[in-house]
Amino acid sequence: MQVSRGGALILWRGTAQAGDGFEQVALPHLDAIYRVALRLTRNRAEAEDVVQEACLRAFRGFHRFNPGTNVRAWLFTIARNVFLNRLRREGREVTADGATLESERESTTGEASAGGSPEEEFFQTVLHGDVDRALNTLPLAFREVIVLVDLEELSYKEAAEVVGCPVGTVMSRLSRGRRLLRVSLAHFAREHGYLRERA
Amino acid sequence: MNCAELQARLHPYVDGELPVAETTAADAHAAACPSCAARVGHEREFRRLLRRQPREAAPPELRARIVADVRRARRRARAAPWLVAPAVAAAAAALVVVLLLPVLRRPAPLVAELVNKHIAYAQVERAAEITSGDPAALEEWFRQRAGLRVVVPDYSPSGIRLLGARLAEAHEQRAAYLLYEKGHTLLSVFMVPGVATELEPGARVTYRGHEYAQLEVKGYHAVAWSDGRATFGLVSMLSYDALLECAARLRAEREQRASL
Numbered sequence: 001m002q003v004s005r006g007g008a009l010i011l012w013r014g015t016a017q018a019g020d021g022f023e024q025v026a027l028p029h030l031d032a033i034y035r036v037a038l039r040l041t042r043n044r045a046e047a048e049d050v051v052q053e054a055c056l057r058a059f060r061g062f063h064r065f066n067p068g069t070n071v072r073a074w075l076f077t078i079a080r081n082v083f084l085n086r087l088r089r090e091g092r093e094v095t096a097d098g099a100t101l102e103s104e105r106e107s108t109t110g111e112a113s114a115g116g117s118p119e120e121e122f123f124q125t126v127l128h129g130d131v132d133r134a135l136n137t138l139p140l141a142f143r144e145v146i147v148l149v150d151l152e153e154l155s156y157k158e159a160a161e162v163v164g165c166p167v168g169t170v171m172s173r174l175s176r177g178r179r180l181l182r183v184s185l186a187h188f189a190r191e192h193g194y195l196r197e198r199a
Numbered sequence: 200m201n202c203a204e205l206q207a208r209l210h211p212y213v214d215g216e217l218p219v220a221e222t223t224a225a226d227a228h229a230a231a232c233p234s235c236a237a238r239v240g241h242e243r244e245f246r247r248l249l250r251r252q253p254r255e256a257a258p259p260e261l262r263a264r265i266v267a268d269v270r271r272a273r274r275r276a277r278a279a280p281w282l283v284a285p286a287v288a289a290a291a292a293a294l295v296v297v298l299l300l301p302v303l304r305r306p307a308p309l310v311a312e313l314v315n316k317h318i319a320y321a322q323v324e325r326a327a328e329i330t331s332g333d334p335a336a337l338e339e340w341f342r343q344r345a346g347l348r349v350v351v352p353d354y355s356p357s358g359i360r361l362l363g364a365r366l367a368e369a370h371e372q373r374a375a376y377l378l379y380e381k382g383h384t385l386l387s388v389f390m391v392p393g394v395a396t397e398l399e400p401g402a403r404v405t406y407r408g409h410e411y412a413q414l415e416v417k418g419y420h421a422v423a424w425s426d427g428r429a430t431f432g433l434v435s436m437l438s439y440d441a442l443l444e445c446a447a448r449l450r451a452e453r454e455q456r457a458s459l
Contacts, residue, residue, distance in 0.1 A: 022269060030265065034257035048261050055265045059272055131252055149214065150249040156216050175210045182245065 022062050026055070029072045032152055033079050039147040040083045042136050050086065054079035073158040076148065080162060126185055127192070134184035142177030145170050150178075200224040205235050213242045309391070310423050310432055312369055314416040317387040317434040320365075320378065327363025327378050337364045341375055349375045349390055350456055352449045359386060359445065369432075386435040386445070393430065406443040409450060413439055422446050426453065 033054060037047040058065075058078050065074050135143060148159040149170070156174075160167045200221075205228050211217050212225050229236045320326035329340050334351035341349040345366055355361070359381045367376040369391045379386035404413045412423045416434075422442040423432040431449065433442045 023266070027262075027265070030262055031254065031256045034261065035255055038255065048258065051257065051261060052265055052268065056268050056272060059269050126248060128253060131249065146249070150246060151252060153250075156211070156214070171211060171216075174214075178210070178245065181249075 022059050025065075025071055026058055026062070026075060029075055030055070032072055033075050036076050036147055036152060037079050037083065039135065039143060039151070040080065040140070046086075050079055050083050054082045057082065070154070070158050072152065073154055073162050076152070076154075077162045077164075080144070126189065130185055130188040130192075131181075133188065134181050137184060138177060138180055142173050142180060145173045146177045146181065149174055200228040202228075202232060202235055205229065205232075206238070209238065209242055213239060213246060309370055309430065310412070310414060310421050311416055313387070313389045313423075313432040314419050314421055314434050316367060316369070316376070316389070317385070317419060318417065320376070320387065321385050326365065328365035330363040332361045334361060337361070337377070340364065341366075345373055345375075347373070347375055347390075347392070349377075350449065350453045351377060352388075352445070352452050354379060354386075354445055354448065357381075357441075357444070359441075381437060381441075384436050386433065386437060386442075388445070388449070389432040389434070391430045391432075392428075404439075404443070407447045409447070411443060411446060413443070424450070426450065 030051070034047060034051050037050040037054070038044065041047045041050060054075065058075055061078070065071070135146065138146065144163060145159055148154045148162055149156065154162065156167045156170050160170045163170065205212070205225050208217055208221065208225060212222065215222075217225065229239050329337065331337055331340075332355075334353050337351045338349055341347040341364065351361070351364070353361070359379045362378040362380050364378065365376050367374045367389065369389060372392065374392070375390040377388040377390075379388065402413050403410050405411075409424065412421075414421050414423075419434050419436060420439050420442055421432060421434045422439065422445075423430065424446065425431070431446070433446055435442060
């Protein structure tokens, strides 16, 4: 089942020589790195800084890149580390683990995704801006796995490597994150009047 | 597979992350269970919704900055590999020495000029305009001929024989040129009035409390210094030690005479 998701993600590189081939291998994924950085930082200027620093680090560490593995996952990992380092440097809260978040959210969200619930009907009417808003309100631990798996189409295993946690954790964060996302989207749909309140 | 089992695997199932056997079982259950088929359908629809999101491109200016960054980093890596790989710092240190040597060896204009004159005079049969082994006679000759007050040191105790003197030009001004010989090795002593503004950027050595520029030009040894009134250059195939000793004696003699 899980062969090449999203097409030719996997690139092979021959010999590793002082950053040779970096532009050809890594720069085609600049848009994807930028998108991920944008979702992590939720701020364009900061995202650009993260991407720029990440690319320079990736260039310097290009000899450590393992040919045959997913280039984008490798680049995302670097960008995420740059982002987290910035958070720590600036004394902002880092919840990379997300374990506490998950348990907190579990109690407040309930089981909103039960089949046949009203939320299922509004998918066609969701506005792009709503998904942005809903994603941006998600805690980092959930947001990042949704961005990696749903938006950038990484496999669970690749996402687990980027985030540095077991595949099982990715799976549970993904299902809870999606659930939270649907609750937010349903809320926005109600605001727009697309979804009528049902008793 | 029953409803609960499918529900537990719903996300990996729609994501295509289930092993083949489980996927087949889930397919079979969903085909037979409308309720589960609906859940699967909704979940897939939700995933499609997320994937429909516009995919932003990185700003062109950001791309340009990164391309420039990478080019700069690559240039640096090639010019100075140890900046990128600290492990080769030791090798780099050796390289620095090799790179610096030509710099140290690059002669200052004055010293290079003196060395060239030394080479030229060494090839001339009668390099001296006045041939004499008497320091006092040569000093008198310079004073009468060019109004130069020249101290002609006597190196004979060291086996360095005075051959003679001539007027030379260095830095486009008249200079005193003294010829000595030790065995068959020529020693040239140049005295140029004034202080050379750019004597020599290379190696400095301190000998008997004074600093000298010491350098090799075209295989010849040169020692040069300024004493505030004139600039001096000694050129020879003799050792640096011998040149420094000659320089120190000349210096000492000038100081002694100046105090009289």
